[in-house]
Amino acid sequence: MTPPPFSPPLSRLRIGSAPDSWGVWFPDDPRQVPWQRFLDEVSRAGYEWIELGPYGYLPTxxxxxxxxxxxxGLRVSAGTVFTGLHHGEAVWEKTWAHVADNAALARAMGAGHLVVIPSFWRDDRTGRVLEDRNLTADQWRDLTRLTERLGREVRDRFGLRIVVHPHADTHIDGEENVSRFLDATDPDLVALCLDTGHYAYCGGDSVALIERYGERIGYLHLKQVDPGILAEVVAQGIPFGPAVARGVMCEPPAGVPALEPVLAAAQALDVDLFAIVEQDMYPCPPDRPFPIARRTRRFLRSCGA
Structure with a gap:
């Protein structure tokens, strides 16, 4: 009798990386590595899937x-957009123009997802407060209603699924706001991109979130935070950008959350998920990302991914 083919323990997870892991936050910045170098190195590090990163960094x-x-030997898993939909109808047309460009490129590259990141309530580089960190009831209604509209439009026009990314210094961040957002949106239109680092940064438990809202998890970003640096960031009220420059996002397995139980919980959902390594490192020396990416891929293989 022929034995069944071997399946890795985490066979439902497709591992990739992103320009963010090479210190890329902007379409064009002299402190970032050229896109050709990113593509060369992400392939050499052992990844087969990538995200597009900021629109205009990679060729459009x-x-x-x-x-x-x-x-x-690379394929594209998703594009990424930033939105401020809690501002209501006044921002819809501008938002859609930005989304449409990204979605069209993602679709042309064979991707199935669009990662949607809420806008920052304080500037991620300067720390300048842009608006209140807490939304009003009306703003919550605009945020959830227009996110559902975005999910419907992106699905109907481009065949992509939106996955909303909780993010530090935005209005969708930790457990309370993520739960409120998920409870108020249609699962058929809006899924979640769980970023393990950002969720830990904001005090959340990724395994508990997967276990509670498993049907809403549509995509993963894998990263860790340094708990010592995070404690300083919280105590001093440091904005996200300067926190990253301090090294708050660290190379696994040195930080939290432990990724093994997160990966196991995701595998237990028994659905195919992208799990994209995304270690925020802006700015960083150009020679720093590649060795980290290669070690991280080796670590994930040791976890069965």
């Missing part, structure tokens, strides 16, 4: 980007 011509990724 699908034919050229297809050629560049294919010859390095």
């Amino acid at each position: 011509d699908p034919a050229r980007l297809t050629e560049e990724t294919a010859r390095r």
Whole structure:
């Protein structure tokens, strides 16, 4: 009798990485590595899947980007957009123009997801407070209603699924706000991109979230935070950008949360999920990302991924 083919313990998870793990936050910045180097190094580090990163960092011509990724053995899992939908109808047209460009490129590259990040309540580089950190009831209604609209439009026009990314210094951050957001949105239109680092940064428990809202988890970002630096960040009220520059997001397995139980909980959902390594490192020396990426891929393989 022929034995069944071997399946890795985490066979439902597709591991990738992103420009963020190479210190890329902006379409064009002299402190960031050139896109060609990112593609070369992410492939050499052992990843097969990537995200597009900030629109305009990678080539936006699908034919050229297809050629560049294919010859390095890479495929695209998702695009990323920033939105401020709690501001209501007044921002819809501008938001849609930004989303449509990203979604069109993601679809052309064969991706199935669009990662949606809420806008910051304070500037992620300067720390300047832009608006109140707490939304009013009306703003919550606008946020949930327009996010559902975005999910419907992106699905119907581009065939992509939106996955909303809780993020530090935004209005969708820790357990309370994430639960409120999920409870108020339609599961058929809005899924969650659980970023393990951001959720821990904001005091959340990723395993508990997966166990409670498993049907809403549509995508994963894998990262860890340094608990010592995080304690300083919280105590001193340091904004996210300067916190990253201090090294609050660290190389696994040195930080929290432990990724093994998170990966096991995700595997237990018994659905195919992308699990994209995304270690915030802006700015960083150009030679720093590649060794970290290679070690991280090796670590994830040791976990069965």
